[in-house]
Amino acid sequence: MVSQAKILVFSTEKISDPAIDMAGLLKLHYPPQVYTIAIPCSSGVKPRWILKALENGFDGVFIAADGSDCSYGETCTEKTGAIVGKTHNLMKERGIDPARLKMAALCSVCSESFVKQIRSFNEYLLKSKNS
Numbered sequence: 001m002v003s004q005a006k007i008l009v010f011s012t013e014k015i016s017d018p019a020i021d022m023a024g025l026l027k028l029h030y031p032p033q034v035y036t037i038a039i040p041c042s043s044g045v046k047p048r049w050i051l052k053a054l055e056n057g058f059d060g061v062f063i064a065a066d067g068s069d070c071s072y073g074e075t076c077t078e079k080t081g082a083i084v085g086k087t088h089n090l091m092k093e094r095g096i097d098p099a100r101l102k103m104a105a106l107c108s109v110c111s112e113s114f115v116k117q118i119r120s121f122n123e124y125l126l127k128s129k130n131s
Contacts, residue, residue, distance in 0.1 A: 004031040005059035005125035007118065010045050013038045016064035016106040016114070023111040030118045042066055042103075043079035047087040054096055059125045062118065063103040077105055097128060 011017040017038045023030065035058075039045065042065040050061045065080045080103060088098040104117050 004033045005122045006033045007060045007062055008053045008058045009036040009062045011036050011038055011064040012042050012066050013040055015066040015108050018108045019106050019110045019114050023115050028115045030115045031122045043076050045083055047090055050087050060100045060121055064106045065103055
């Protein structure tokens with residue numbers, strides 16, 4: 001039985017990444033097998049990146065979107081949501097559980113929210129992996 005899921009997080013450099021960093025500084029604990037990749041805007045995530053991560057050993061992918069705070073435009077969350085929707089369809093076609101991809105908007109001070117989201121996602125991934 002696996003105790004932690006391996007999760008890839010796409011975080012945004014100016015908004016969600018500081019929240020994730022702050023979670024560490026505040027010693028808010030979340031699963032140790034969480035790996036982050038900082039990107040300028042969550043709407044720049046490519047479906048092929050997500051699929052590659054899932055096909056190469058990651059149990060789940062979490063996109064920490066900017067919400068309305070994105071400096072690249074107010075429609076960032078909608079664009080990211082469309083990418084997630086497209087990727088969910090591709091995942092279904094490949095027989096991959098779409099729930100292995102999750103998106104949530106996080107602000108720069110949402111450290112506790114990030115930790116809560118990741119813990120919940122980890123629990124889901126572990127249950128689905130061990131069933």
